[in-house]
Amino acid sequence: MPTSIAFLAIAEAQQLYHWLPTALELARRDDVRISVLSPSERILDLIRSRDPQGLLDPVRLRRPPGPDTLFRQPSRLATLLLNYRTLTRFPVLVTTEITTAWLSRVPGFPSRTILIKHGAGDREGGYKQRHRYFDLTLVGGIKDRRRMIERGLGTEQNIVVAGYPKFELDTEPQRFFPDDRPVLLYNPHFDAELSSWIRHGPAILAALEALDGWNVIVAPHIKLARQVPPITSQAPHVRVDMGSHHSIDMSYTTSADVYLGDVSSQIYEFVVRPRPCIFLNLDRRAWQGDPAFAHWRLGQVIEDLADLPRALARAADLQPGFIDAQETAMRDSIDQSPIPASRRQADLILDFARANG
Missing domain, CATH: 3.40.50.12580 (CDP-glycerol glycerophosphotransferase, C-terminal domain)
Incomplete structure (x- = not known):
């Protein structure tokens, strides 16, 4: 039976590229099934546009009331509540947003949760108490690992530096103006x-x-x-x-x-x-x-x-x-190992899933 891992796409589109390269890397591997769970057809369409081979299995979640645009989505907590039973079907859930931490506090919730901490900024608002409820947290660099451990948001064992897969988009410089001014x-x-x-x-x-x-x-x-x-x-x-x-x-x-x-x-x-x-x-x-x-x-x-x-x-x-x-x-x-971050994250997630399956 293939290892089943689900990526939650319940946040707005700005978080998408922090996990999508890793999901695609995992989906290319043997005996792995990667589902993407979202209440938004707009978000799923954007994901499909980056997955021309159809490697990912999109799952449309029930949708609470609210807007459906790339940058406006309904309440994440309401989405989790409405789809609680569906989420329990997946042994491992991967996310980039921290509302999902709520699931780990529900008695008897069977799934394990992995956070890919998006962004690499410095402000204190990037460190919340909810971070400590994830079973595994992947961070971009040693700064985040150090700060999270100092704040009691994880341990040396469950916070791991794994790079920044968004850099793998290979976005080329573009001209947005008709002249050559800086x-x-x-x-x-x-x-x-x-x-x-x-x-x-x-x-x-x-x-x-x-x-x-x-x-x-x-x-x-x-x-x-x-x-x-x-x-x-x-x-x-x-x-x-x-x-x-x-x-x-x-x-x-x-x-x-x-x-x-x-x-x-x-x-x-x-x-x-x-x-x-x-x-x-x-x-x-x-x-x-x-x-x-x-x-x-x-x-x-x-x-x-x-x-x-x-x-x-x-x-x-x-x-x-x-x-x-x-x-x-x-x-x-941001740790910039010669090994792509998507591969490093995929290895860590897959090892975790197989050890906790």
Whole structure:
């Protein structure tokens, strides 16, 4: 009988590429059956588009009331409750979201759960008590493993470094503008306490629209795009993306020349190839020494939007001084073994499934 493993696709599309390469790698192996469980036909269609050989077995879950778009899905907890009996048919469930931790707290729940921790950021919000209810957690790098163990969210035995399969998308740089001016990517986070956009959005947009000699991509975290009024701009050099394939498949982090942001983990998808970064400290936080802002050591930090043009003008000249810090931070945040992360994760998941089947 083949080893049965199910991947839960109950989150929005931005989490998809953190697990899909691993699911496809597992599905290519002998005596393994990989099911993908989702209440969304839109999400399943996107998965099918990345699985032309039909290696994965899509299972449409019962759907609670709520929207069905790539970036709006119904309550994850309601989805789990509505499909509880279906979920118990699978001995191992793999997910990238932490609502699924609820299942492990239900007396008698028979399945084992594996978390692939998505993202590689630094903010404290990436570490929740729910993390400790998973049987196995796969993290991108030693930073997450160290921090989770320090916070009592797992042990040296059940938190394992396994790389970042999203890097296997092989997204090529793209041209998003008709000219060759350098491209600035502004990528604000959704965290209301830390996001540069929540309190300063109109001023930031005005500063970006006033830039001379630059093209600008404004691509907020998709959760921010759901929380705030749509960002719009008539400036011909400004492209705003409130949620598309480009905003989740590394198209922008691959194609931009300079990164502008606050606390998004996408910074590590940008500096995998070292390039200039600028961070907005418009609330003048005392950030030095705070691990939640560790990535602010990877570029210039400005406290006034009036300083943005000068920071951009200096970015290329200052970048050599940041390369060592960027490369060190990448080694700590995301392990880039020559063995693909999807293969490493697949090995770990399959060994776990066979040992606990």
